[in-house]
Amino acid sequence: MDTCYIETPLGHAKIVGDTNGISSVSILDTNVELSTVIPESLLDCTTQLKAYFNNQLKSFDLNLNPEGTVFQKKVWNLLQQIPYGKTISYLDLSKQLGDVKAIRAVASANGKNPLWIIVPCHRVIGSDGSLTGYAGGLHRKQWLLNHESEYKQQTLF
Known part of the structure; x- marks a missing residue:
């Protein structure tokens, strides 16, 4: 699984996923070192999240792969x-x-x-x-x- 950390207006976010899709996006209550290189598998997700926070995106178009019942x-x-x-x-x-x-x-x-x-x-x-x-x-x-x-x-x- 690939992981990256990005900054959002609400704190640092952790994104986890791979070529099968995004498995988790979470907001952290602590600051972590932000990723300087975004893995290819997470690039669309980080781009869309930034667009959402910049009022340029209202609907996400991502391949999702969460674990759950x-x-x-x-x-x-x-x-x-x-x-x-x-x-x-x-x-x-x-x-x-x-x-x-x-x-x-x-x-x-x-x-x-x-x-x-x-x-x-x-x-x-x-x-x-x-x-x-x-x-x-x-x-x-x-x-x-x-x-x-x-x-x-x-x-x-």
Whole structure:
């Protein structure tokens, strides 16, 4: 597996994959030495992530190869169908799977998503509109939702 580290507005990201696809993208809570050379197998991913953060990309077109159970992969596939700038509740996601009682399993699969941003688990919120659970931290989830919002928050200073 190839690995590289890139800088994002939310911290350093670790990207892992090979010619079979990207297996994980994660945000780190510590700084690491950034990659000076990006492996060929990760080049499209790093390019698309940079374009996403520069407001030049709303949908990723990458070969993905995450490890997970059949159920987790089913949830992750549904997550990829959530449009840029939109959100969905865990309950609505479980309804799409055909089982409203699966809400906890859906939340668990969402939390185990190994493909930060590319599989947009940050677009899943509580039924009451609250920001609930996010492996990268709620501050990052809020940042990503603001980043994707058509109504950008302006700062005064």
